[in-house]
Amino acid sequence: MENRSHALLAGLFTLLLVIAAAVTAIWVSKQNLPRIPYELIATSPVTGLSVQSNVRYQGVPVGNVESLRFVPEEPGKVFILIGIDPKTPITDATWAEIVIAGVTGISNVELRDDGSSTKRLVSTANDIQQIPIRPNFLDRLISQASAMAPAVEGLLESIKKISSAENIEALSTTLQNVASLSDQLKRSMVLLEPGLAKVPALIDGLTVTGKRVDEAVVDVRKLTLSAQKTLDSFNAPGGPMVQVSQSLKDIREAVAQLRVSTLPDLSMFTLSATDASQAFTQTARQLGQSPQSLIFGAPRSKAGPGEPGFAGFGAAGRLGD
Numbered sequence: 001m002e003n004r005s006h007a008l009l010a011g012l013f014t015l016l017l018v019i020a021a022a023v024t025a026i027w028v029s030k031q032n033l034p035r036i037p038y039e040l041i042a043t044s045p046v047t048g049l050s051v052q053s054n055v056r057y058q059g060v061p062v063g064n065v066e067s068l069r070f071v072p073e074e075p076g077k078v079f080i081l082i083g084i085d086p087k088t089p090i091t092d093a094t095w096a097e098i099v100i101a102g103v104t105g106i107s108n109v110e111l112r113d114d115g116s117s118t119k120r121l122v123s124t125a126n127d128i129q130q131i132p133i134r135p136n137f138l139d140r141l142i143s144q145a146s147a148m149a150p151a152v153e154g155l156l157e158s159i160k161k162i163s164s165a166e167n168i169e170a171l172s173t174t175l176q177n178v179a180s181l182s183d184q185l186k187r188s189m190v191l192l193e194p195g196l197a198k199v200p201a202l203i204d205g206l207t208v209t210g211k212r213v214d215e216a217v218v219d220v221r222k223l224t225l226s227a228q229k230t231l232d233s234f235n236a237p238g239g240p241m242v243q244v245s246q247s248l249k250d251i252r253e254a255v256a257q258l259r260v261s262t263l264p265d266l267s268m269f270t271l272s273a274t275d276a277s278q279a280f281t282q283t284a285r286q287l288g289q290s291p292q293s294l295i296f297g298a299p300r301s302k303a304g305p306g307e308p309g310f311a312g313f314g315a316a317g318r319l320g321d
Helices: 002-031 137-162 165-235 240-289 312-320
Strands: 038-041 053-058 060-068 076-082 094-099 106-113
Touching: 053 076, 076 106
Parallel strands: 053 106
Antiparallel strands: 038 076, 053 060, 060 076, 094 106
């Protein structure tokens, strides 16, 4: 029984060794896959980055850093050579960031892509393509902090000036004035409370007044409608206005007829009466001068010079005597 147990254990151990060997072989074969070289040019410090540092594409491991070197002709630049898995979709829109991993101080290369281009960036050992490096979040923060430093200094200087003894005294005086104003407002509110208590009643009165105004408007509207109906009845065919117009027309026609026929006759009658009056006046005058003419008729006029029976001027003188 013990021999069988030992044999079973030996077989299991052998099987585990075979599996481990197979896994190691697969891992080694993967590590030996040809990598596509790309070059990064860093103009800022690459602290924590070293050979065999990880290279990730959108957070997925795709390669390692293969070398770091300087170029004497271009001081201030660091050339980083990386090897990338051939299946990694490197495009013209891909860029790199050097990111510190946690608090260990070890840096990795992060490849990022915004998907704005689908053109693949093909690189070979004879024609190595460059991937641009952009500042990471920490670098951008430090850069912005450096740019903001003068503004912060100016702000601190302004705060220093504001916190001077004179300004503090002025601020204290202002606060005292505000407190005094607050007390005055409080007293004013106490005085206003009786008036404010009457505001609801005033609002109710205004509401009642508004209702009465609405009723008055309704009455005025009814009166307007009634007046409109009355005017319509006046102007209706056969109404008072039409009758008045017809009466005025008849009066105008009567006046025209009177002017055409009656007035001329009246004028003739007036002339005749005037002539008769003149004749009566002349007759009355003649009767006043010679009453006998009423019986004997009007005296015969004496013959004048050149007429038959003219007695001469002497006879006329004698007659006058």
